[in-house]
Amino acid sequence: MTTTRTTAQWQAADAAHFLHPFTDFQGLAKKGARIITSADGIYLRDSDGHRILDAMSGLWCVNVGYGQQALVDAATRQLKELPFYNAFFQTATPPAIELAEMLAEVSPPQFQHVFFAGSGSEGNDTVVRMVRRYWDLLGQPERQVIISRHNAYHGSTMAGASLGGMSGMHAQGGLPIPGIVHIEQPYWWEHGRPKGLSRDEFGLVAARWLEDKILEIGADKVAAFIGEPIQGAGGVIIPPATYWPEVQRICDRYGVLLVSDEVICGFGRTGRWFGCETMGSRPDLMTFAKGVTSGYIPLGGVMVGERIARVLIEKGGEFNHGYTYSGHPVACAVALANLKLIREQRLVEHVHDDVGPHLAKAYEALRDHPLVGDAETCGLMGAILLVKDKARGTAFDEAVEIGMVCRGHCFREGLIMRAVGDRMIIAPPLVITRTQIDEMVVLIRRCLDLTLADAKAAGWLA
Numbered sequence: 266m267t268t269t270r271t272t273a274q275w276q277a278a279d280a281a282h283f284l285h286p287f288t289d290f291q292g293l294a295k296k297g298a299r300i301i302t303s304a305d306g307i308y309l310r311d312s313d314g315h316r317i318l319d320a321m322s323g324l325w326c327v328n329v330g331y332g333q334q335a336l337v338d339a340a341t342r343q344l345k346e347l348p349f350y351n352a353f354f355q356t357a358t359p360p361a362i363e364l365a366e367m368l369a370e371v372s373p374p375q376f377q378h379v380f381f382a383g384s385g386s387e388g389n390d391t392v393v394r395m396v397r398r399y400w401d402l403l404g405q406p407e408r409q410v411i412i413s414r415h416n417a418y419h420g421s422t423m424a425g426a427s428l429g430g431m432s433g434m435h436a437q438g439g440l441p442i443p444g445i446v447h448i449e450q451p452y453w454w455e456h457g458r459p460k461g462l463s464r465d466e467f468g469l470v471a472a473r474w475l476e477d478k479i480l481e482i483g484a485d486k487v488a489a490f491i492g493e494p495i496q497g498a499g500g501v502i503i504p505p506a507t508y509w510p511e512v513q514r515i516c517d518r519y520g521v522l523l524v525s526d527e528v529i530c531g532f533g534r535t536g537r538w539f540g541c542e543t544m545g546s547r548p549d550l551m552t553f554a555k556g557v558t559s560g561y562i563p564l565g566g567v568m569v570g571e572r573i574a575r576v577l578i579e580k581g582g583e584f585n586h587g588y589t590y591s592g593h594p595v596a597c598a599v600a601l602a603n604l605k606l607i608r609e610q611r612l613v614e615h616v617h618d619d620v621g622p623h624l625a626k627a628y629e630a631l632r633d634h635p636l637v638g639d640a641e642t643c644g645l646m647g648a649i650l651l652v653k654d655k656a657r658g659t660a661f662d663e664a665v666e667i668g669m670v671c672r673g674h675c676f677r678e679g680l681i682m683r684a685v686g687d688r689m690i691i692a693p694p695l696v697i698t699r700t701q702i703d704e705m706v707v708l709i710r711r712c713l714d715l716t717l718a719d720a721k722a723a724g725w726l727a
């Protein structure tokens with residue numbers, strides 16, 4: 266199929282018919298999309314035959330890397346045996362049941378139940394419905410408000426985008442929906458450093474913004490707090506170590522449910538099975554997607570803590586919510602094969618003990634680069650902050666779009682590294698080796714050098 270058309274032909278057909286997500290349609294049509302045709306391990310191949318190191322795991326999801334035969338076989342077997350049956354009318358399929366069982370095994374002990382969805386966005390829609398249902402069942406229907414954070418990403422459905430704190434998304438479509446409010450993010454560079462706070466001091470300050478907000482609204486009206494252990498799409502914002510334990514203390518104190526959005530941080534990304542384990546929180550709900558199938562097929566859902574599950578089950582009555590593909594047998598079969606692979610190949614340990622520390626060391630070494638204001642990692646998530654003046658930590662003029670300049674060099678050099686403002690971010694497949702990390706970091710340094718050369722030539726450093 267991929268050899269039947271030239272790149273230009275693919276691009277023309279793409280521009281004629283395909284409206285891409287989060288894309289300026291006109292701009293893309295002019296430039297032409299990059300056509301990815303195949304992949305293996307941590308490398309992609311495009312329609313011009315270029316090999317590209319995928320340091321973003323597709324879109325934070327291909328945790329086991331490309332080309333894993335066990336996942337292909339699981340899908341094929343299940344497609345032949347039973348390609349679809351629903352879970353609505355008192356029915357279930359073996360893959361969905363087995364996956365539910367296995368998710369309970371790999372999750373923190375408070376999670377024994379799961380609600381399946383088709384994506385992370387749908388999972389977060391379920392979260393909104395479920396926390397409100399929980400408080401209804403407990404006779405506290407006025408507990409409606411969900412607190413989230415600016416620059417969070419929780420998906421693109423009405424509820425997902427509302428929970429998220431992306432102003433560009435809120436500006437389109439009258440969001441957020443009622444009952445969702447936002448506090449500031451725990452980003453030290455933005456809010457802590459300018460005030461002269463240490464990272465740990467700032468972590469406590471940022472967590473207490475949650476307490477302030479709960480007190481402002483009234484604890485009896487607050488249903489839940491939701492956050493990504495580490496904000497991914499927001500630019501790999503790794504909160505200070507003091508942040509999540511303090512958030513946990515505050516949620517406990519006011520009886521507010523804690524929701525950990527594990528769509529990116531789940532399934533080994535941070536060196537534990539779930540990001541909340543790395544960050545030290547004990548959530549009541551966990552949203553998951555992406556890495557649950559390593560992106561080979563869509564699947565999402567919510568792990569439901571016993572505090573909530575017991576109420577939903579024991580108080581009875583129908584929960585009027587669900588999706589056609591809740592517990593899709595093929596998706597669940599692929600997820601099962603994926604989780605087994607992660608377990609058998611000890612990929613979580615591989616991240617925690619081996620490649621995570623190796624990446625951390627390599628990023629430490631990048632700090633000497635003149636453009637690098639900060640370089641930090643957690644497990645296999647990494648961020649480099651590009652600055653104009655290293656000594657003062659001053660930012661580039663926004664109009665320069667320094668991140669996009671750097672990203673352009675990455676593309677040309679055969680590396681997928683994302684730019685979020687001035688932050689260059691990575692989240693490579695968990696199967697990456699030390700040697701491949703070294704290869705990736707050589708590419709990163711080269712792209713930083715090229716970006717620095719551009720900045721000097723254009724006078725952006727002045």
Ligand code: PXG
Pocket residue numbers: 324384385386387389418419420421425493497498499526527528529554555565
């Ligand atoms: N929660 C989190 C934390 C996410 O990162 C979602 C929910 C929504 O999942 P679905 O499966 O509905 O897309 C996500 C998705 C980016 C980018 O630019 C990140 C995501 C999606 C698209 C782009 O980094 N994350």
